[in-house]
Amino acid sequence: MTESKAWVFSERGLPWDVLNLRSQPIPTLPPPLPLPKDVPNPEEWIVVKVAFAGLNPGAIFQMTLVPPFIRKPTCVPEMDFSGTVIDVWHHDDKSGSAQSKRFNKADKVLAMLPASHTLPTGTGALAEYVRIPARYAVKKPEGVSFADGAGCLLPGLTARQLVNESGPGGYIVGICSGTNVELVKSLGADEVIDYTQHDPLSNHLTEKFSSNPFNTIIDTLGHQALFLASPSYLVVDGNYSSVGIKPPTFFVPDFLRAVLQMKLNEWWPVSPWLGGVGRRWLGTSMMSPTLEDRQAVADMLGRGDIRLVKDSIWPFEETKEAYRKLGGLHARGKILVKVDDQVGDDDC
Numbered sequence: 001m002t003e004s005k006a007w008v009f010s011e012r013g014l015p016w017d018v019l020n021l022r023s024q025p026i027p028t029l030p031p032p033l034p035l036p037k038d039v040p041n042p043e044e045w046i047v048v049k050v051a052f053a054g055l056n057p058g059a060i061f062q063m064t065l066v067p068p069f070i071r072k073p074t075c076v077p078e079m080d081f082s083g084t085v086i087d088v089w090h091h092d093d094k095s096g097s098a099q100s101k102r103f104n105k106a107d108k109v110l111a112m113l114p115a116s117h118t119l120p121t122g123t124g125a126l127a128e129y130v131r132i133p134a135r136y137a138v139k140k141p142e143g144v145s146f147a148d149g150a151g152c153l154l155p156g157l158t159a160r161q162l163v164n165e166s167g168p169g170g171y172i173v174g175i176c177s178g179t180n181v182e183l184v185k186s187l188g189a190d191e192v193i194d195y196t197q198h199d200p201l202s203n204h205l206t207e208k209f210s211s212n213p214f215n216t217i218i219d220t221l222g223h224q225a226l227f228l229a230s231p232s233y234l235v236v237d238g239n240y241s242s243v244g245i246k247p248p249t250f251f252v253p254d255f256l257r258a259v260l261q262m263k264l265n266e267w268w269p270v271s272p273w274l275g276g277v278g279r280r281w282l283g284t285s286m287m288s289p290t291l292e293d294r295q296a297v298a299d300m301l302g303r304g305d306i307r308l309v310k311d312s313i314w315p316f317e318e319t320k321e322a323y324r325k326l327g328g329l330h331a332r333g334k335i336l337v338k339v340d341d342q343v344g345d346d347d348c
Contacts, residue, residue: 003025004023005127006127007020007319008022009074011068012064012066014063014250015077016320016324019323021319027129027131028131029045029087029088036120036121038114038117039133039135042091043135044090044133045090046085046088046109047086048086048111048131048137049084049128050127050339051082051083051340052082052146052147052150052338054078054080054155054335056078056079056080058079059079060326064250064252065250066119071122072120072121073122076125079118079124080112080151081125081339082110082146082150083108083111083340085106085109086105088103088104088134107139108139109139110152110153110294110298111153112136114288125150127339128340137294138298141298141301144302145346147308147338147345151308151310152308153298156306157289160293160297160300162220170215172188173191173209174193177196179332181194202225202229205226210233213233214234215238216234217240217241218242219242221243227240230277234279238279238280239279239281241282241284242283243284244283265277266281266282308334309332309334312335315338316340322335
């Protein structure tokens, strides 16, 4: 077999409008020249048969916003995947040196590709076979399913950064809809607030926590109104750590306004005397995590320190529908695409 399938896009738009399932040659090694700018020197590369791919909202923004002149004309989306190594190449192969090789054929791996690689090369996770620099992959921990592994790296890296900025331990108050209260409790929250019962939510937080404010707030949605009201329920030297600002739509004007607001939150003086909110806003970005960062998250998954909550698993052919679910922004966990239908949902 020399051909494989991949989801590709060549124009801007929502995934369900612009994605097409096409045949393409199975990638081979060594990698073609010139090497991409993110890996300009010869190093270890691998070809992976993809088992599962994890969908991320960032991919929707890339498809709707990134103009063709700063990416490859035709791209495969997504950054997170799991699979099995089918080929390995290292620039020392001819000398017979295996000293710096990290992978062998048949190794099971997890990978997270940064935008600095996916955009200029067009490489992405929604393909049956992927050729990548080995630096972007780690071995899948024993006992971790391909499905769990495919969805853990990017969100795990982001969550790890948020928690590291906030500090360990403490009494944890989670906020979610009523249908997810038990889920959030099972993840370790000491107390859970149903935001659908309190409008505006900031008023309820002020009433309940103004006398005993939070030491830190982690916002995984990007709720600007909560940040603006945070002096009422966040200690003076506490951090408001956020994944960004949630735009109302995936289109350019709303996204640009959200980016501008993020930069204002970051750069504007904290002091209310200078027009600031009075609390520090920290934006979180995992665009260039290191190999050590990836390995740390994989190790946490292997030890059971973290676990993946799955919303749904979709067949490869139904990727567009999976994106519709993701675009609704109300998924109850990670949305995965099963790229290889021969791999079971719980296979390790």
